[in-house]
Amino acid sequence: MSDIQNTxxxxxxxIKARQRWISILARSSSDELQAYWDEFSPSxxxxxxxxxxxxxxxxxxxxxxxxxxxNLGEASVTRxxxxxxxxxxGHSYVKGxxxxxxELAAVFDALLQNQEWGPRLDExxxxxxxxxxNKSKKExxxxxxxxKVDFFTMVRGEDE
Amino acid sequence: xxxxxxxxxxxxxxxxxxxxxxxxEVFRKVLxxxxxxxxxxxxxxxxxxPDSLNSSSAAILLALADMETEVWLAPEMDSPQARDxxxxxxxxxxxxxxxxxxxxxxxxxxxxxxxxxLPIGTSEYPDRSATLVMAVENIESEPGVTLKGPxxxxxxxxxxxxxxxxxxxxxxxxxxxxxxxxxVIFASEDHIAAVPRSIxxxxxxxx
Numbered sequence: 122m123s124d125i126q127n128t129x130x131x132x133x134x135x136i137k138a139r140q141r142w143i144s145i146l147a148r149s150s151s152d153e154l155q156a157y158w159d160e161f162s163p164s165x166x167x168x169x170x171x172x173x174x175x176x177x178x179x180x181x182x183x184x185x186x187x188x189x190x191x192n193l194g195e196a197s198v199t200r201x202x203x204x205x206x207x208x209x210x211g212h213s214y215v216k217g218x219x220x221x222x223x224e225l226a227a228v229f230d231a232l233l234q235n236q237e238w239g240p241r242l243d244e245x246x247x248x249x250x251x252x253x254x255n256k257s258k259k260e261x262x263x264x265x266x267x268x269k270v271d272f273f274t275m276v277r278g279e280d281e
Numbered sequence: 282x283x284x285x286x287x288x289x290x291x292x293x294x295x296x297x298x299x300x301x302x303x304x305x306e307v308f309r310k311v312l313x314x315x316x317x318x319x320x321x322x323x324x325x326x327x328x329x330x331p332d333s334l335n336s337s338s339a340a341i342l343l344a345l346a347d348m349e350t351e352v353w354l355a356p357e358m359d360s361p362q363a364r365d366x367x368x369x370x371x372x373x374x375x376x377x378x379x380x381x382x383x384x385x386x387x388x389x390x391x392x393x394x395x396x397x398x399l400p401i402g403t404s405e406y407p408d409r410s411a412t413l414v415m416a417v418e419n420i421e422s423e424p425g426v427t428l429k430g431p432x433x434x435x436x437x438x439x440x441x442x443x444x445x446x447x448x449x450x451x452x453x454x455x456x457x458x459x460x461x462x463x464x465v466i467f468a469s470e471d472h473i474a475a476v477p478r479s480i481x482x483x484x485x486x487x488x
Contacts, residue, residue, distance in 0.1 A: 170295050171370070202369075204293045 173220035353382035
């Protein structure tokens with residue numbers, strides 16, 4: 122593990138970059154990843170370090186982003202770890218029970234660390250998934266904002 | 282892909298191919314070994330393993346260890362690769378002190394003095410004792426030590442390569458502690474055999 126950290130994950134920037142694409146892969150859809158997989162059809166072979174497996178995680182939140190933490194509910198999460206023949210190790214955690222989704226996300230994580238594949242995939246895949254995610258987030262925000270109701274009362278029971 | 286290539290770093294070793302079924306199989310073998318002391322149980326090579334462990338001791342740990350388990354690796358069995366492997370696949374804690382462990386992983390070279398440091402449990406909780414997993418070269422059902430006790434109809438012969446008379450002397454003392462004491466699992470590449478604390482092992486001095 123130490124040599125991996127030294128070469129590809131040693132600097133903060135590399136960690137940040139990887140966090141970014143892992144986060145995007147986690148929010149991507151399975152069909153989307155499958156389509157990119159078919160498009161690029163990487164010839165790399167890989168082995169499973171950890172077969173895709175589904176479990177539960179407790180999602181916790183804070184009202185309004187502060188205050189006491191409370192348990193929002195449990196969510197199914199599938200994780201997978203793979204090892205590319207070229208040496209990179211990919212991990213993934215995705216919401217839901219789709220094992221293929223977790224597997225593809227792990228393989229893409231490993232490929233994105235690869236010198237040869239990384240820049241290509243980042244440009245062609247990660248950026249476009251990110252754009253789609255941002256777009257749908259904006260659309261949702263606009264939709265929600267249009268139905269926003271402001272309540273005006275004389276006394277709100279709070280001093281701000 | 283060859284296993285040698287994967288051996289580059291511990292984390293790049295795969296665990297069980299079918300985690301649930303493989304772990305169940307190993308669990309059944311350990312259960313059978315414990316309930317029929319000295320009887321050899323064949324164990325398939327189910328997972329890759331770090332160089333410092335052998336295949337069946339690695340499989341036993343993958344099946345039995347989890348994040349609540351403290352594992353102590355004897356210096357002979359210890360390596361960064363083994364630690365990475367265990368942490369990644371089981372989430373267990375690899376600890377530095379044999380006094381607190383639940384599983385002690387040793388081989389025939391390990392200093393016997395350390396065995397006396399392992400927890401033996403208490404009268405109220407004899408289950409809070411360590412299980413000793415000893416990696417060995419070979420296990421045979423041939424005359425060596427003669428085992429007697431619960432789970433054995435008359436007696437059972439067991440010969441384990443490179444296990445010394447001193448070990449069996451230690452084990453005799455261990456038996457005296459019953460209900461406290463250490464249970465031992467011998468793990469060769471393809472077989473396991475267990476000798477729990479309830480067993481009397483008779484050995485001849487000419488071993």
